[in-house]
Amino acid sequence: MRSRAEKAAFAAAFGAVTLATTWIGVRYADQRWSQYAVVIAIPFVLRQAVLEIRITLQQLWRRFSLTARRRPVVVTLRGSLDARTAARTARHLDTARKAATPAGGLTIDLTHVRVIDAAGSTVLLATAGKAARDHVPVTVQGAGPGVRRTLHYSGLDHLVTYRNDTRP
Incomplete structure (x- = not known):
């Protein structure tokens, strides 16, 4: 690139x-x-x-x-994040990541996500990795216990901060 x-x-x-x-x-x-x-x-x-x-x-x-943007870019995901929806979700998250700045960051709202599988957590992991490379902080908010557990097992804890949820 x-x-x-x-x-x-x-x-x-x-x-x-x-x-x-x-x-x-x-x-x-x-x-x-x-x-x-x-x-x-x-x-x-x-x-x-x-x-x-x-x-x-x-x-x-x-x-x-x-560069003057100080507010975070917020992406709200709904439904299930699985292999069927992974490609579309990856495109949306990539667009949001490109619009986010280091000063504002990227917030991914998982309040309305019911189910997440390995493909979904891989999409979030890839987005968080690219954001870390661009020095954009990523915050995951509203992750329920099951979703948070899946994200924890995928290793996402090292790349993002969590807000308004419970520990696995």
Whole structure:
């Protein structure tokens, strides 16, 4: 995974090389068909360069605008967290983790979760591990005794703090 600075540098270099190559192709091409090919390719190549730059700038803007956020991002899960719902839950938690900041943290509300199995605890463990890598504190709240026991056995206790629940 490249850093934001590397992505920005890549997008700028890609755009510069694209423009230079296009200019050289149009300026010094001897045959008419190569000029047409270059002219036809210009919009596609420029579009790719603009997309790379736009994505990089959006990521930078989002990161800078979120640094001031002091409130936690709260995700409320409901129902059962098992193999059937693990992929969807992982996507939601990943989106929330990306929006969370080190100052605010990520809070996962498990008050309405009835059942959690190994696949569900693996999703929470992966999210907590990624958040720890990003220095985002994770808090699990409202976990019932059965859910808390499953999370304890999965080793999640080392990565998160618990609030408003009972010990296993």
